[in-house]
Amino acid sequence: MDGWLEVHDSTEQTINRLLETLLTSGVVDGLLVPLRTPDGRNAVPTLVRDPALLERAAPLAPVLPVNGATVLGRITATGAPGRVGAVLRNCELRTAVELSKVQQVLLDDVLLIGMDCLGAYGVEDYARLVEEGLDAVTPALMAAREGGVEPLPGYAFRPACTMCERPIPGVGESYAPHIAIGLLGVPNDERLWVSLRDEELGEALGLEPAEEPAGRIEAVRALVAARTAERDRRFAAFHERVHDASSLLAEFATCILCQNCMRVCPICYCKECIFRTDVFDHPSARYWDWAARKGGVRLPSDTLLFHVTRMLHMAHACVGCGMCSDACPSGIPVADIFRTVGRAVQARFGYVPGRDPAEEMVIATFREDELRELGER
Amino acid sequence: MVGWSGGRVVNVVAASAAAAALAATTLTTRPPDHPTTRPPDHSTTRPPNHSTTQPPDHPTTIGLFLCTCHGALEGTLDFPALVATGKRMRGVAYVERLEAACEETGLAAIERAVAEGDLNRVVVAGCSPHLYADRFEALMARLNLPPRLLARANIREGAAWAHIADPAAATAVARGVLEMAVAGLRETPYHPFNPRPQETVARRVLVLGGGLAGMTAALTLADLGVECDLVEREPQLGGNLHDIHHTLEGLDTQTLLASLVERVRQAERVHVWTEAELVGWSGVRGNFAARIRVNDEVRSERYGALIVATGAEEATTTEYLYGQHPRVVTQRELERMIAGGRRQEAGGKMWASCFLPLDSCRSVVMIQCVGSRDETRPYCSRVCCAQAVKNALALKRLDPTIEVSILFRDVRTLGTQELYYRQARRAGVRFLRYEPPAKPVVEADGDRLRVTVHDTLYDETVTLEADLLALSTGIAPREDSNRALAAMVGVMLDEDGFFAEAHPKLRPTDLARPGIFLCGLAYGPRFVTESIAQARAAALRAALTVTRPGEPRRDVATVEADLCSFCGLCVAACPYGARVLDEEERVARVLDSLCQGCGVCVAVCPNGASRQPAFEPVQALALVDAALIE
Amino acid sequence: MTDFEPRIVAFLCNWCTYTASDLAGTSRIQYPPNVRIIRLMCSGQLDPIYVAKAVLEGADGVLIGGCHPGDCHYQSGNYKARRRVAIIHQVLEQLGFDPDRVWLRWISASEGQYFADTVTEMVAALKEKGPSPFRRQWSV
Structure with missing residues (x-):
């Protein structure tokens, strides 16, 4: 009515x-x-x-x-x-x-x-x-x-x-x-x-x-x-800025790994982020291994892995509320990044986050007859 | 008798030994009447602080055992270099080179080294982890170490053999494989994960295939007090036995067939499903879930073990005018003709010459190794030489004046079968040896045939006029259906397309996956008596599986309650309904008996609240790191 | 770039592709020594974080091997893996990383030759592409 x-x-x-x-x-x-x-x-x-x-x-x-x-x-x-x-x-x-x-x-x-x-x-x-x-x-x-x-x-x-x-x-x-x-x-x-x-x-x-x-x-x-x-x-601007590994690293160069973006992200609903569990509680020697293999290792480690993993986990359901950008002390346009990535993932599956409670989350389901181009030579 | 009854191949002897053991055990013991249940033990909780990699009282001491596979890998892998590299790896406290880690001496050596060196993690570098999993798990149990502190480094299939042409590359790959195994173990938390017992074992066996082997296995199981379902694809039981009329030794196989079918039909504990087919298989030893299509209905059943007795078939050929000339037949067709058999309409491939009255045959020529022991089918079908001798003798018995010539490459009548070979020679059967590429040449000569062969024994070319040509085409695997079944139940085929046993000497009736056994022609060409022995051995192994207490489950998923957000993604992901949400505690739970250990719930869980103790995320990430060591 | 040897991290399903790799070994089918194999129980067990980790640590390629559609040993793990790989591809592409460095292939237990061919093909493709931009990158 x-x-x-x-x-x-x-x-x-x-x-x-x-x-x-x-x-x-x-x-x-x-x-x-x-x-x-x-x-x-x-x-x-x-x-x-x-x-x-x-x-x-x-x-x-x-x-x-x-x-x-x-x-x-x-x-x-x-x-x-x-x-x-x-x-x-x-x-x-x-x-x-x-x-x-x-x-x-x-x-x-x-x-x-x-x-x-x-x-x-x-x-x-x-x-x-x-x-x-x-x-x-x-x-x-x-x-x-x-x-x-x-x-x-x-x-x-x-x-x-x-x-x-x-x-x-x-x-x-x-x-x-x-x-x-x-x-x-x-x-x-x-x-x-x-x-x-x-x-x-x-x-x-x-x-x-x-x-x-x-x-x-x-x-x-x-x-x-x-x-x-x-x-x-903004999507275009992001792609203008970020188009290869070095520009991606530049985008996150000022990240202090405070993880505020994750903490304020409503879609990051985990009781505790995996990056704050024993999985990323490395023994000291591991850092030395990385430094040996790559010449050096940025510390705290796994900065980009943290952001990319978050994208893999939640970008499909990103609603674009922008809390992440608000919370970033370094001025990284986190929301722009996640919306750009999220948009691509969502489009691939025709998924619109927040549209309908009955619409199954991308990672919660599958269809046998989809994505046939994947897996074949 | 187990040892010498002829030159049997080692796996057949081993199976015979198991069958003999079975004969002994049936006299002395009966399996327990009820499945054994252990009290539940859910002590999988981790220390609350999540900091678990290196408890101070358990410094990582890894023992690295490099297996040369009886020296077979030494030609490709630089073992001294691998030993030296291994010694330098962080956490590795001990390195030893073994001849055969999987055998008693090797296992004992590992046990000794672990005890003496106070080692708490073990890397066995050798063959694929698909092999001997049981043995090494048992070893860990004896060492009182959590099984997940064992890592298998596949330096055989994955390194030595895959790069056999380039020893330097193979060694480099092996080193990488070792790095990964060591890194994964280093990161695996020590805190003991107490495996949860499997609640119940399904005390029922599925026997796939209602031929000689399948029926024998089913009857043996029934004798042991174990229920079984016998699933046969065809409308009738019997399989290849329908086409074998007697053995070389004179055993009347048709009487055997009739009596077997009758006993199977009578056996209370054997349930026969004909025109039925296995369409789904999942689960673990002691607790498999099967879907069986009977008519148009799909039944869901639970089994503790599976016996694969799906058989093989007589190979077909297009050589030597087979299928073109009415007087060219296979040995099996000849056997049926001798037995007075008539053309089997349903088979279709049998040639019209089966109507040929034998009394018009004055001269019969047989060619051995047709389509066998060549590029496409390199193996020897074992039974054909005896089959040819058998049919030759039968022809001579019918009419001693029939001329029989056997064109062979090597006469492989095994053991005491040699006596029949001599008997055939005495009866006037001619044996002419040919050698590829100079194969016999067969030409049609009106209603008759002309066979030209270069006899290498006399080094002369002989031309034989024949009324009938019988081809020993050998035995071929049912490749497509074997492949589909192997994929479904998760076992391997050998390079010829037969099912590959877990170990030809030590576990001749076991397939690589625990709880799945093998017998009969599905395993490769063998004689009737061998099939019987192997079927009985497989049945004994299966019976032991389903009557022993359940194996502790190490593959089931667990939930870290303090990390679980109750989101339900694991519930949506689990294809077995093994995941439920506990509304009270707001935590996801695992129903162990339904969990198959696939790990899909672990992958979908965003923060690692879903876990598999045998494959912790720290371990996985460490493997990735180690994979990139240059 | 001729002496560049790509590093491939492979996540292989125990029941199909891993077995195929075993079969390749057993049959002495040779393939380039550029792949390091991590055995999973099912392609559906692949946590996308492992792929992200491999990519950011500088793997030149990631190969994920699962059972052909309809053949998953655990009913549908391969379909779930396929979705995850699609997500991974999208994310990587948006971030300016060539998604074609991450391959998903259905390789059954009997396809030892196909496994070897796939590795051969992937090594060739990666040689064409050159080293991963994250190779030896300390500041990730």
């Missing part, structure tokens, strides 16, 4: 009131939603059970300190005592879908709430912006009404956001959140475009059924096209 939700006071408050209704009416028993930290410089996913806390809810705050699907896993995977409503950006939603395939998120008892993603800033940038007394939300909404998504002057969106061609929930996906809130190409200071999975919820929320406005469809299409172009530009 699609329709309009009237905006009273402000867009954000309207969304917050919707969330409050869900919680107080018992549709959900808890809400996973970004709350402004007490100092206001960040907005962090919070499991809220007391409706009073929702006055700090910041569903539109353009910041992504953590991939919300990771924390959704924490509160659902081993059995949630109640139903949770999860407010997620579209990349987080895709992540949740992927993680549900590997038992790290249980979607059974989750009410997914998505909204048009108008881009996000890095955590540091967002804090600085707040410190400077800037309001990031209102201008973004204003631009969105006209179909545009632009960062504040002097600021830039997270690189992953600039190349995100799937910012709109339910668009191009075969799986939509229970509630999708549309901000783009609609008069979002007057009313919000809302798509619901089930009719009953519509009545509870006081939704006014309507046809999707042409302006919105056009705005979404234009945004997706622009993002896709930026994505392809």
